[in-house]
Amino acid sequence: MAAKTLTRAELSEAVYQEVGLSRNESADLVETVLKEISDVLAQGEAVKISSFGTFSIRQKGKRVGRNPKTGEEVPILPRRVLVFRASHVMKNRINRSARASG
Amino acid sequence: MTKSELILRLAERNPHLFHRDVERIVATIFNEVAAALARGDRVELRGFGAFSVKRRSPRVGRNPRTGASVEVSEKLVPYFKTGKELRERLNGKK
Numbered sequence: 001m002a003a004k005t006l007t008r009a010e011l012s013e014a015v016y017q018e019v020g021l022s023r024n025e026s027a028d029l030v031e032t033v034l035k036e037i038s039d040v041l042a043q044g045e046a047v048k049i050s051s052f053g054t055f056s057i058r059q060k061g062k063r064v065g066r067n068p069k070t071g072e073e074v075p076i077l078p079r080r081v082l083v084f085r086a087s088h089v090m091k092n093r094i095n096r097s098a099r100a101s102g
Numbered sequence: 103m104t105k106s107e108l109i110l111r112l113a114e115r116n117p118h119l120f121h122r123d124v125e126r127i128v129a130t131i132f133n134e135v136a137a138a139l140a141r142g143d144r145v146e147l148r149g150f151g152a153f154s155v156k157r158r159s160p161r162v163g164r165n166p167r168t169g170a171s172v173e174v175s176e177k178l179v180p181y182f183k184t185g186k187e188l189r190e191r192l193n194g195k196k
Binding site (some may be wrong): 010014018021032033036037038041042050053080090094096102 | 134
């Protein structure tokens, strides 16, 4: 498995190839999609993308943490975290191709 | 918000695009991410987050009802780490 990293550039290129808008507009649209998703999540609402997965917001309570270097106790304040759960379709897709390539 | 609601919002914001093009844009983006993960690649979207695949070693599990041990083979699981900017936004820092 040669692990490459995909970025916005590759997503924009794929949209450009697939839809036939200009490269610039394709890049803007990729950005808009990410922004729409982020805005909804920032409001505390979950985003469900069928056959891909669900992004949801979880509220974490206050707890006492520790600085692992100094051993000092530090309070960890209540906060919201984003959790991604991949759909079964995506999980199967990942495991199927792993088996296929040995 | 669901995928179809996302498509509707984008369509409203981009009245010059055909609805089917907006659908294809959204489908292409998620499909590219899933395809990259299926190849074992990572996807890094600065400010939003990064998707990667983690390997879970084979292990001996147990049927919680019967207590019988079962072999669980190695598997790959998709993982998402929230980007710094989005993480801060969730907590009202921005």
